[in-house]
Amino acid sequence: MSKTSLWRRGATADSINARFEGTVAGLLGIRVTAVTEEGLEAEMPVDARHIQPYGILHGGVSVVLSETLGSIASVNASPEGAQVVGIEVNANHLATVANGSRVTARCRPLHVGRTTQVWQTEIFRADGRMACVSRLTAAVLEAKGGAAADVGKEG
Template identity: 50%
Template sequence: MIWKRAVTLEALNAMGDGNMVGLLDIRFERITDDALEASMPVDDRTRQPFGLLHGGASVVLAETLGSVAGYLCTEGDQNVVGLEVNANHLRSVRSGRVRGVCRALYTGGRHQVWQIELFDEQSRLCCSSRLTTAIV
């Protein structure tokens, strides 16, 4: 297991109260020994004017997953901040929920690199993202 902090899905979901995570209805749904998963609706909050999932909303889900996963890999008063995020938007989504799966590519003492993949309700890859964080 890569996680250094004990946490429940209930506690992770409570972190979204009063911020963008809650506003977009991002829900943490699964934590395994080496992955963190969350979902987000494709609705009026997250679609662009042409009716498709907004690329920026996809990045919000990806960065949320990577940042929270990064935090779970720290100890004590350590925290993480994002240094760089990129995303390749591979398939459009018009409705339903997208599911993000976050896995570590590297968890060092000062930096972390996270791979986050977003899938539609048919489990088709929609977005591939990478987040680099610094431990502060």
């Protein structure tokens, strides 16, 4: 049996990153490094933009990273013309991340259905320790126009 591709649209790391300019993802330095058959991979620096008052990565920034990747993945795993909206996000923060470091993230599907999708993002410190695991649930809606219908699409 042949495996069908997860991706239904022509997104590449470059096309997704171009979309990040002028958005919260761009402001935080989130960069997709790979679009694979298993999901998305990304990286983000941890600097003054990302820390909470105690000098470590702010948990909300980890959630922004997770929701960004899950949303992009949801759109690109949906039929052409579908609109995708996040309906729930949660996160477990497992380890601190120091200012001046970098995190990497892997976003993988747990469920890709006709009307809902669930994406899990794991965020890792530079030493390989998992710092956060987060899930995004998205609703897949019929298109009504707007920018979300072609997020990450080449061209």
